[in-house]
Amino acid sequence: MGQIINRVANGRPSAAKSIAIYGPGGRTVLPLSELDRLARKMAVHLQRLGISAGDRIGIVARNRLEWLLLDLAALKLKAVTAAFEAGKFPATAALAERYGLRIVFSDEASDASCILPMDNLLATLEALPEDLDLPPVAFAPGEVTTIKFTSGSTGEPKGLAATVGSIDSSITATQALFNHSPEDKLFVFLPLSLLQQRYWVYSALVYGHDVVLSTYELAYYALSREAPTVLMGVPAFFETLRKAIAARAESDDPVALRRAAIEAMGPRIRYLWTGSAPARPDILRFFEDCGTPIFEGYGMNETCIVTKNAPGAHRRGSVGKPIDGKHVSIDEDGIVVVHSDFPVNTSYLFCAPGDSERIFQRDGSVRTGDLGRFDEDGFLYILGRADDIVVLTNGRNVLVRPIEEKLRTCPEVDNCIVVGSGEDRLSAILCAPQGEGARDAIKRHIAELNDTSRPDERIGMFLIVDEPFSIENGLLTSQYKPKRRAILARFADQITQASRGAI
């Protein structure tokens, strides 16, 4: 294994490669050596604030240079970062108290004395003397560097401390698949509070390639200007990008599409990375038609990256083969179980009794709750969540996710869920921006679908809603997956009414 974290903490990265950062102040470019110089100064600043090995530092901020400097400085001191998604967690004294944080850095102002603003940090660093004598640190694989937070379906988010071994193992295995080289420039815009996004900065520091860090608001702008070779995204982003490229191309002609894709993403894309949620086959196909491979993978907070499609081992529709250090089995219920040579952890922090045991097994494996199967060549396919199974009153179990995917291919349908547990037939709740105006088209689509489906998989009744499913209104998870129970609860009355006038 590549000793990634120890090299990030102690190494002197190349001045030849750089990081470009897009934020509200504009674009900043720093050689990686300068990023490390500032991080060392930040470590000195943290020491002066009384931070030492093992102390927890909270970070509640959107992507920006100071975020990275705090993260890298914490590694240099063996302090532990607790990374909170800005906008989701308010930076308050209560947060510091709940999660045992010595100090919290925030990009928003606060009156609490333990909350420090980020805005003047760079000026503070410049005023510090250079400290070239930070003692080297050595992490053992079982030590933790950071705490991530995972949204549960109920209650407070749980904490998950990530071990150095799991980070080293994931970055090393990814590098073996994608061989990021000095020619590469990786584009990152998802929140740095997601540990995996910081991997690409660590990768730049260790393997010597360029990296771009953008806020989400500037991602689309920065993308065409930076001409990256790799774009790290999620399906919802690629769906938006697809629409934008299609709008630019103004035709389905492959040449026009390729030209529009280059205008949007620059001419150097080697591949697109997607994960976190299932990508629709038509989105994957669209980007392949544009001449850019898109590699889907699979993992969760509790396992880190488990499988990944990659150059030379790619099967569309699958989530790829297990990466080095991960061993995947399917248990007797059809659920994917992940064994890691270096597990992320073996339990949650700040969780309710029983939470850890539900997912972390005694043998160190993680029972994911996702249903999966392997094909004969070892590619993994995710079939849905175990809770995506609807049990009809006839006792038949119906896996509804594939049906939902087919419903989403209707152009009028933005999103949908299929429900029906305890009923005699399936129902669909479909979100269509045009509302009832889309009824005829949706009805036709469902009729065609029903014609080719097995009886238990036919949609008996549907409800059209025009309220979009979004993270903001609580109908999507932070990974853009529909929250079945919340959606069902929101539209329960309407679905009861609609069932009286069923199709």
Next chain:
Amino acid sequence: MSNLESIVSRNLARLLDVDVDRIALDAGLSDEYGLTSLNLVVLVTSLCEETGTPVFKFTDKDIANLRTPRDVVTLFATAGRQEA
């Protein structure tokens, strides 16, 4: 319809893949057109390009506060005035 209004309507229609006549300036971007926050980012960026407005002018809150196409028109009109 002002020039800016027609630019906003045209870009929004193109993004939604609908006829420009279907765009109403006071309709809800999210509620009625189903725009996600990422769609909105793409719309604002395209408008910056077409109108020559520096994209760094807008904060994440400026973008988050956009509710209708008219809000988008107002945002760019204000930015243009500051520029001039």
